[in-house]
Amino acid sequence: MHIxxxxxxxxxxxxxxxxxxxxLADGAPFVSIVLYALQEDSHGGxxxxxxxxxxxxxxxxxxxxxxxxxxxxxxxxxxxxDPQALPRVTIQAVAQPIPxxxxxxxxxxxxxxxxxxxxxxxxxxxxxxxxxxxxxxxxYIGGFAKAFTLTAEQIREALQ
Amino acid sequence: MHIxxxxxxxxxxxxxxxxxxxxLADGAPFVSIVLYALQEDSHGGxxxxxxxxxxxxxxxxxxxxxxxxxxxxxxxxxxxxDPQALPRVTIQAVAQPIPxxxxxxxxxxxxxxxxxxxxxxxxxxxxxxxxxxxxxxxxYIGGFAKAFTLTAEQIREALQ
Numbered sequence: 001m002h003i004x005x006x007x008x009x010x011x012x013x014x015x016x017x018x019x020x021x022x023x024l025a026d027g028a029p030f031v032s033i034v035l036y037a038l039q040e041d042s043h044g045g046x047x048x049x050x051x052x053x054x055x056x057x058x059x060x061x062x063x064x065x066x067x068x069x070x071x072x073x074x075x076x077x078x079x080x081x082d083p084q085a086l087p088r089v090t091i092q093a094v095a096q097p098i099p100x101x102x103x104x105x106x107x108x109x110x111x112x113x114x115x116x117x118x119x120x121x122x123x124x125x126x127x128x129x130x131x132x133x134x135x136x137x138x139x140y141i142g143g144f145a146k147a148f149t150l151t152a153e154q155i156r157e158a159l160q
Numbered sequence: 161m162h163i164x165x166x167x168x169x170x171x172x173x174x175x176x177x178x179x180x181x182x183x184l185a186d187g188a189p190f191v192s193i194v195l196y197a198l199q200e201d202s203h204g205g206x207x208x209x210x211x212x213x214x215x216x217x218x219x220x221x222x223x224x225x226x227x228x229x230x231x232x233x234x235x236x237x238x239x240x241x242d243p244q245a246l247p248r249v250t251i252q253a254v255a256q257p258i259p260x261x262x263x264x265x266x267x268x269x270x271x272x273x274x275x276x277x278x279x280x281x282x283x284x285x286x287x288x289x290x291x292x293x294x295x296x297x298x299x300y301i302g303g304f305a306k307a308f309t310l311t312a313e314q315i316r317e318a319l320q
Contacts, residue, residue: 018237020180022189022230029182029189031232032299033248058299070182072191076236077178082278088193118242139192139218 001140001148006158008142009150012087013038013073013159017116021051022070023062032059036071037115038159039108039132046156049093049133050112052122060129063095069133089140091155093133100130108132161300161308166318168302169310172247173198173233173319177276181211182230183222192219196231197275198319199268199292206316209253209293210272212282220289223255229293249300251315253293260290268292 001009021034037050049071053060063069074088098105108130113120122128138150150158161169181194197210209231213220223229234248258265268290273280282288298310310318 016237017239018243020182020191020232020234022180022182022191024187024189027184027187028228028252029184029191029230030250030252031180031182031189031191031230032250033232033234033243033246033301035243068188070189070191072180072193074180074193076238077176078236078238079177083178083193083195084279086193090190090192092188092190119244141193 001150001154001158005140005142005146005148008087009089009140009155009158012075012089016073016075019049020072020074021059022072023059024066024068025058025062030058030062031072032057034059034071035116035119036073036133037112039111040159046135046152047159048135049091050098050108051095051131051133052112052119052128053131054122054125055127055129063131064097064129067095069093069095071133085143087140087142089138091133091135091138093135095131095133098130098132104132105130161310161314161318165300165302165306165308168247169249169300169315169318172235172249176233176235179209180232180234181219182232183219184226184228185218185222190218190222192217194219194231195276195279196233196293197272199271200319206295206312207319208295209251210258210268210290211255211293212272212279212288212290214282214285215287215289223291224257224289227255229253229255231293245303247300247302249298251293251295251298253295255291255293258290258292264292265290
């Protein structure tokens with residue numbers, strides 16, 4: 001991947017706040033909308049994606065039952081031009097709950113709230129669960145004939 | 161579901177041309193972008209969603225290996241306002257290939273090309289596979305406190 005593609009991927013991930021989350025519902029795929037915040041300094045490892053979801057929503061129960069997820073971040077189609085040329089990335093990841101009493105909770109919450117201040121009040125709701133999605137690999141399509149499969153390390157490099 | 165919610169759901173499905181498709185990749189969820197066309201008169205049953213995808217893409221091979229899919233159609237987030245208030249619908253469906261020699265192929269192709277004329281040339285590519293996604297149920301979120309689980313019959317009713 002060339003540097004301009006790394007820049008394009010980083011701009012896509014940092015520029016959006018909403019993603020399509022794929023989870024497993026009794027073994028079948030289930031896709032829903034989540035807000036996310038990128039946490040770049042997590043564990044010294046690859047950047048992680050923070051999501052904060054309600055147990056009233058199926059995707060939360062799905063992640064608690066099976067941690068395998070897929071996060072699609074895409075530049076929105078506003079109906080003009082060729083939508084197939086719009087950049088998008090599919091990030092395969094593992095969902096890890098961040099318990100309230102864990103050492104990372106406050107730091108991750110600060111990161112999330114800094115990106116999504118309007119969603120801060122949801123941290124007072126007892127049915128919400130805070131997850132980090134740890135990437136394992138990604139498929140980035142930056143435009144026509146610009147498709148890349150990335151390892152977790154390559155995702156980290158692109159976001160540096 | 162009230163009539164205004166049915167109208168909202170129909171407007172959402174008819175207004176977009178791009179969706180997030182969840183498929184199964186070796187049992188894990190995988191989410192990617194597809195273009196779709198709504199075919200309202202298929203089989204006299206519920207409306208179906210037509211997608212035309214390349215075997216070079218993982219989602220096509222995933223659908224051929226396991227037909228369970230999830231299609232998320234969402235009003236795009238353009239970065240302003242509260243994204244959680246944007247309408248979206250998750251449609252659980254079964255993917256059925258439409259063979260070139262089948263009776264439905266030409267009629268379905270006409271429907272697809274009428275909605276997505278710029279994608280017509282792809283029908284000459286031998287690696288492309290044409291699928292109908294037959295809905296089994298849906299979860300529609302029309303805004304705050306407006307969430308509905310719909311049967312296939314209720315999806316059909318909303319689109320009438």
